[in-house]
Amino acid sequence: MLNGLRVMFLASEADPLVKIGGLGDVAGSLPKALCRLPVEPGGKTIDLRLVIPFHGAIRRQAYSLGHAASFQVPYQGSVTTADVFSLDLDGLPVYLISGPLIPPEAPVYTSDAGVDGQKYTFFSLAALELARALGWAPHILHANDWHTALAIYALSLTREDDPFFKNTSTVLGLHNLPYLGIGAGPALEAFGLPSAIGSQLPKWAQQLPLPLGLLSADQIIAVSPTYAREILTPEFGSGLHKFLRTRADAITGILNGLDNQQWDPRQDASLAVQFDQETLNDRQGNKQALQNELGLEKDADQPLFSIVARMDYQKGLDLVRDALHAIADHPWQAVILGTGDPILEAAFRKLEADFPNQVRSAIRYDAPLSHRIYGGADSLLIPSRYEPCGLTQMIAMRYGCVPVARATGGLRDTIQDYSRSAQSTGFLFDDPTSDALATALVRVLQVFKDKGEWQRLQRIGMAQDFSWTHSARQYLAAYQSLVSTRSMDSKN
Numbered sequence: 001m002l003n004g005l006r007v008m009f010l011a012s013e014a015d016p017l018v019k020i021g022g023l024g025d026v027a028g029s030l031p032k033a034l035c036r037l038p039v040e041p042g043g044k045t046i047d048l049r050l051v052i053p054f055h056g057a058i059r060r061q062a063y064s065l066g067h068a069a070s071f072q073v074p075y076q077g078s079v080t081t082a083d084v085f086s087l088d089l090d091g092l093p094v095y096l097i098s099g100p101l102i103p104p105e106a107p108v109y110t111s112d113a114g115v116d117g118q119k120y121t122f123f124s125l126a127a128l129e130l131a132r133a134l135g136w137a138p139h140i141l142h143a144n145d146w147h148t149a150l151a152i153y154a155l156s157l158t159r160e161d162d163p164f165f166k167n168t169s170t171v172l173g174l175h176n177l178p179y180l181g182i183g184a185g186p187a188l189e190a191f192g193l194p195s196a197i198g199s200q201l202p203k204w205a206q207q208l209p210l211p212l213g214l215l216s217a218d219q220i221i222a223v224s225p226t227y228a229r230e231i232l233t234p235e236f237g238s239g240l241h242k243f244l245r246t247r248a249d250a251i252t253g254i255l256n257g258l259d260n261q262q263w264d265p266r267q268d269a270s271l272a273v274q275f276d277q278e279t280l281n282d283r284q285g286n287k288q289a290l291q292n293e294l295g296l297e298k299d300a301d302q303p304l305f306s307i308v309a310r311m312d313y314q315k316g317l318d319l320v321r322d323a324l325h326a327i328a329d330h331p332w333q334a335v336i337l338g339t340g341d342p343i344l345e346a347a348f349r350k351l352e353a354d355f356p357n358q359v360r361s362a363i364r365y366d367a368p369l370s371h372r373i374y375g376g377a378d379s380l381l382i383p384s385r386y387e388p389c390g391l392t393q394m395i396a397m398r399y400g401c402v403p404v405a406r407a408t409g410g411l412r413d414t415i416q417d418y419s420r421s422a423q424s425t426g427f428l429f430d431d432p433t434s435d436a437l438a439t440a441l442v443r444v445l446q447v448f449k450d451k452g453e454w455q456r457l458q459r460i461g462m463a464q465d466f467s468w469t470h471s472a473r474q475y476l477a478a479y480q481s482l483v484s485t486r487s488m489d490s491k492n
């Protein structure tokens, strides 16, 4: 039955074509993992095609492109044109949608919600038209976050009367609930998408892309089991928790995986020294190289804390400064890599000024430096207020960098809190406060003094299997179940 299962996977970003954050990691690696799943004898298991906007950042790279289709999308009582190009990414077919509403000079996300609303509403509707232009009706339309949620909503409005899409089931991947697509209202009107008046959605959400996707998707898959539960609560539900409870039967959580080839300390060319569990002592060379690069004292006995994160309120980074001041009497060093909110950026510059011999703030996006931090720092701080899944803790564990994280979302699902006997992989704390973070850091400092115990913790973390294999199978099972439910429904 699964032979030739057709999946259209929509995302706003996908590594290595273009990546801003974790969504890019997932859209780059989950499709590949799904395509790699064991092929049944005599047939192809899955025909997955990735569709993303033809962002300027992709145009500036030298990919060999084919022309896939050109067509028009109704817009403002007239039409706007979409030109679609195709490329092959190590065997994965990728379609890049371009058009006047996806300007080549624009970044992936702007600070103008109206502009992004137009861009992603166009992209979502053009993706549906692309399937039609290719004569390729997907069994599964898998959209992700607010940017592509309207593809699901638009499909739901016509699906039952549309012979082309009548066998298409929809999955909405939920990577970040609070980003609802606010400001897209005019775009919905321009593209003729009605509000969901009279639906279960609260009135304020009836013209917002993500809520409309949550309303109409056949299945909602949050990126960790804990986040799937958390979004049903007032603390994490972004005002939609009551509505989401009405959809609880359609909500599941599947943990994101990691691209184990991209993140592999045994063959990471960014590192001064490659290492694995057996050669963990060699890792010290990376710490030294990092301390040297940053102009910090080359001292193995001072724990080197680190942060690699988008500087956003979500990440709880405002808690770090007070927490580090609270442990100022202890020996430690810290490196912060991140960019985003100017207030947080300024706070970390100030932190460096507070501790000129101990702290380095690299206020930028720097992928090679992130590898050197994971491979050389002792511990990664992730004090997130909420964290749907989080990848940095998984990368850190794979690289022997012990995570210290708030017990929320995917952090709770992937990190085992420290205790001497258990199979611990890191340190968790409950409250999103600098006191709770400081208390956790004191625990870290204690364990770090015991080198044998610290290495035990590192090795258990490095031995965790965060590869996509298990999660990709869960996605395939979810797809399979939707396809069989739909075919049963259409027979009845």
Ligand code: ADP
Pocket (backbone or CB within 6 Å): 020, 021, 022, 023, 025, 308, 309, 310, 337, 338, 339, 364, 365, 366, 367, 370, 389, 390, 391, 392, 393
């Ligand atoms: P989110 O998607 O919320 O940003 P994740 O933990 O899921 O957080 O993924 C973040 C990804 O982006 C990781 O691969 C991390 O290494 C990378 N990253 C974040 N900030 C930077 C930065 N300033 N420089 C390099 N890589 C970064």
